[in-house]
Amino acid sequence: MPDVxxxxxxxxxxxxxxxxxxxxxxxxxxxxxxEVRPDAVVDVxxxxxxxxxxxxxxxxxxxxxPEPRRFGVVYELLSLRNRDxxxxxxxxxxxxxxVPSVTPAWPTADFQEREVYDMFGVVFDGHPDLRRILMPExxxxxxxxxxxxxxxxxxxxTESEPxxxxxxx
Amino acid sequence: MTDxxxxxxxxxxHDAPAAGxxxxxxxxxxxxxxxxxxxxxxxxxxxxxxxxxxxxVVPGGYRAHEASIDFSSQLGTVATQDEAELLTINMxxxxxxxxxxxxxxxxxxxxxxxxxxxxVGYLHTxxxxxxxxxxYWKAIPLVERMDYLAYYFNAMAYCGAVEDLxxxxxxxxxxxxxxxxxxxxxxxxxxxxxGTTALDIGAMSILWYSFRERETIxxxxxxxxxxxxxxxxxxxxGVAEDIPGGWEQSLRRFVREMPKRLDQYSAMLTxxxxxxxxxxxxxxxxxxxxxAKGVTGPLLRAAGVPWDLRKAMPxxxxxxxxxxxxxxxxxxxxxxxxxxxxxxxxxxxxIEQAIDGLPEGPWITTDRKxxxxxxxxxxxxxxxxxxxxxxxxxxxxxxxxxxxxxxxxPRGELGCFxxxxxxxxxxxxxxxxxxxxxxQALEDMCRGGYIADxxxxxACLDPLLGGIDR
Numbered sequence: 001m002p003d004v005x006x007x008x009x010x011x012x013x014x015x016x017x018x019x020x021x022x023x024x025x026x027x028x029x030x031x032x033x034x035e036v037r038p039d040a041v042v043d044v045x046x047x048x049x050x051x052x053x054x055x056x057x058x059x060x061x062x063x064x065x066p067e068p069r070r071f072g073v074v075y076e077l078l079s080l081r082n083r084d085x086x087x088x089x090x091x092x093x094x095x096x097x098x099v100p101s102v103t104p105a106w107p108t109a110d111f112q113e114r115e116v117y118d119m120f121g122v123v124f125d126g127h128p129d130l131r132r133i134l135m136p137e138x139x140x141x142x143x144x145x146x147x148x149x150x151x152x153x154x155x156x157x158t159e160s161e162p163x164x165x166x167x168x169x
Numbered sequence: 170m171t172d173x174x175x176x177x178x179x180x181x182x183h184d185a186p187a188a189g190x191x192x193x194x195x196x197x198x199x200x201x202x203x204x205x206x207x208x209x210x211x212x213x214x215x216x217x218x219x220x221x222x223x224x225x226v227v228p229g230g231y232r233a234h235e236a237s238i239d240f241s242s243q244l245g246t247v248a249t250q251d252e253a254e255l256l257t258i259n260m261x262x263x264x265x266x267x268x269x270x271x272x273x274x275x276x277x278x279x280x281x282x283x284x285x286x287x288x289v290g291y292l293h294t295x296x297x298x299x300x301x302x303x304x305y306w307k308a309i310p311l312v313e314r315m316d317y318l319a320y321y322f323n324a325m326a327y328c329g330a331v332e333d334l335x336x337x338x339x340x341x342x343x344x345x346x347x348x349x350x351x352x353x354x355x356x357x358x359x360x361x362x363x364g365t366t367a368l369d370i371g372a373m374s375i376l377w378y379s380f381r382e383r384e385t386i387x388x389x390x391x392x393x394x395x396x397x398x399x400x401x402x403x404x405x406x407g408v409a410e411d412i413p414g415g416w417e418q419s420l421r422r423f424v425r426e427m428p429k430r431l432d433q434y435s436a437m438l439t440x441x442x443x444x445x446x447x448x449x450x451x452x453x454x455x456x457x458x459x460x461a462k463g464v465t466g467p468l469l470r471a472a473g474v475p476w477d478l479r480k481a482m483p484x485x486x487x488x489x490x491x492x493x494x495x496x497x498x499x500x501x502x503x504x505x506x507x508x509x510x511x512x513x514x515x516x517x518x519x520i521e522q523a524i525d526g527l528p529e530g531p532w533i534t535t536d537r538k539x540x541x542x543x544x545x546x547x548x549x550x551x552x553x554x555x556x557x558x559x560x561x562x563x564x565x566x567x568x569x570x571x572x573x574x575x576x577x578x579p580r581g582e583l584g585c586f587x588x589x590x591x592x593x594x595x596x597x598x599x600x601x602x603x604x605x606x607x608x609q610a611l612e613d614m615c616r617g618g619y620i621a622d623x624x625x626x627x628a629c630l631d632p633l634l635g636g637i638d639r
Contacts, residue, residue, distance in 0.1 A: 030333040031572055055460060057575065058601035060586045076573050076584065076601070080474075083481050087573065108463025111609055134290040134638060143298055146596070150302050 053077035061116035101127035119144035269634030304564025316636030326585035329574035343407035407533030452626030466581025472500030
């Protein structure tokens with residue numbers, strides 16, 4: 001994990017051409033994270049690759065409901081040379097959740113972007129084969145969203161039974 | 170269902186030649202009988218597949234009818250060698266060689282694999298979603314069930330991520346106990362891999378031997394935690410309980426025994442000619458391709474990249490132990506076999522060092538906001554009672570933030586991403602399962618090879634569908 005100075009340097013590096021690219025840097029005792037503008041993520045990851053972070057280990061989808069810029073996609077980068085990890089994050093809005101796909105440059109993101117699309121409904125522009133991966137193809141909805149009901153049956157007591165007409169069906 | 174009595178005397182299969190009346194395929198009688206019940210009668214005197222049987226026995230059965238069908242008018246001509254005929258088949262989801270409900274959409278040209286598309290999701294159980302509705306400590310048994318052969322690893326990745334968020338220090342004894350159990354689990358997982366891989370290739374006996382040692386490990390798990398599988402032994406901040414008396418002796422017996430057993434497996438397989446011809450030079454993919462696809466673990470090490478998180482970025486006191494990282498040279502299935510066999514030996518060495526150097530002290534953190542207070546304190550301390558009550562009912566509250574904790578699982582990097590929103594339930598748990606990522610490289614390993622080699626390659630990939638689908 002880079003220290004604070006190294007993280008700031010990386011932040012300056014990726015925002016050298018366009019200051020708007022860098023949204024925030026977060027440094028916690030066991031985590032270093034750079035948040036960038038969604039449309040710049042391909043360039044930023046490429047820049048990080050030239051800095052030695054040559055492996056994309058994981059792509060996570062996160063739902064920050066009910067915050068604005070609701071969906072997040074986190075890219076966990078690893079440098080084999082420096083034995084170092086850093087996270088790059090983008091946040092997109094609920095209305096049109098679109099992130100450029102990094103699959104053409106990082107083939108390992110293929111299944112993982114499909115999973116994020118499946119679970120959160122974030123659309124990855126430029127993905128060669130963006131289909132559902134875990135849920136059935138005809139499934140409606142994106143189950144990992146925070147407002148997607150987890151399911152289960154209501155607990156029926158004598159007094160609450162009228163509230164659940166036909167619960168046994 | 171009543172059997173229609175037949176004119177011929179009933180006979181067992183093995184005395185059919187002696188009886189001399191008819192030598193017929195097994196099941197033909199049933200087909201005939203069914204045909205007589207309701208099927209159309211075949212043309213009389215048709216050439217039959219069972220021509221050696223007397224014609225009187227087959228009064229126009231199913232097989233006679235089948236043999237009379239002229240397929241040439243229905244199927245067209247069979248393609249010759251120079252005409253490329255591609256055939257796309259489904260291998261799975263129910264197939265004994267896919268190690269679970271994995272479906273491979275395979276395009277073949279003759280016996281040569283031209284394309285493989287893995288289709289997953291048949292085992293999706295929504296564990297990650299369910300975790301969001303559980304308190305932190307109640308999610309541990311759930312994440313353990315993702316990769317069901319690496320339950321200690323799943324728990325370790327998850328607990329590590331939560332400990333990162335809590336910035337909680339794990340006592341040394343707990344770290345060593347974790348290492349012992351992780352390495353036992355690694356051997357156990359590799360043993361299952363060894364047995365099933367050899368079984369896929371046709372060597373059945375090795376499965377029984379490897380499962381014998383696996384049982385010994387599961388007995389050790391049962392001894393220390395009460396469960397053979399999905400033990401829920403790792404807690405946030407340490408382990409659930411100190412090892413019981415006598416466990417160390419059992420472990421030492423296992424440590425003494427295991428290298429000899431590994432020698433026996435090697436004697437059966439390493440120079441076995443059939444095994445060699447199936448494993449050598451099959452399923453090769455260059456290391457650069459594997460890295461681009463995100464492959465880690467024994468698969469990457471077999472291709473010659475010495476990357477092991479236990480060495481590279483040590484966690485849980487792995488830097489205290491002296492062990493080596495086995496690597497291969499060629500990256501074929503045989504190297505994958507050798508690397509895993511060598512890894513089991515290294516795991517035994519680690520266990521031996523860990524039990525020798527097991528430090529005294531607490532086995533779980535003393536932070537009362539994280540770990541339950543000892544039982545005896547509840548009778549005397551009001552504070553302890555309050556903490557106990559809060560931890561059991563509501564669970565611990567974890568500071569808001571995100572953490573990604575990666576460890577070296579038996580199949581590669583196993584990482585857990587946990588997001589906390591400050592409440593007592595995780596807002597997101599996501600497992601970077603190594604099988605899920607490694608499966609993407611199957612296409613590169615199999616393309617251009619024979620379909621029989623694909624079985625061996627898939628076995629050496631060691632995919633765990635519970636982890637892939639989660």
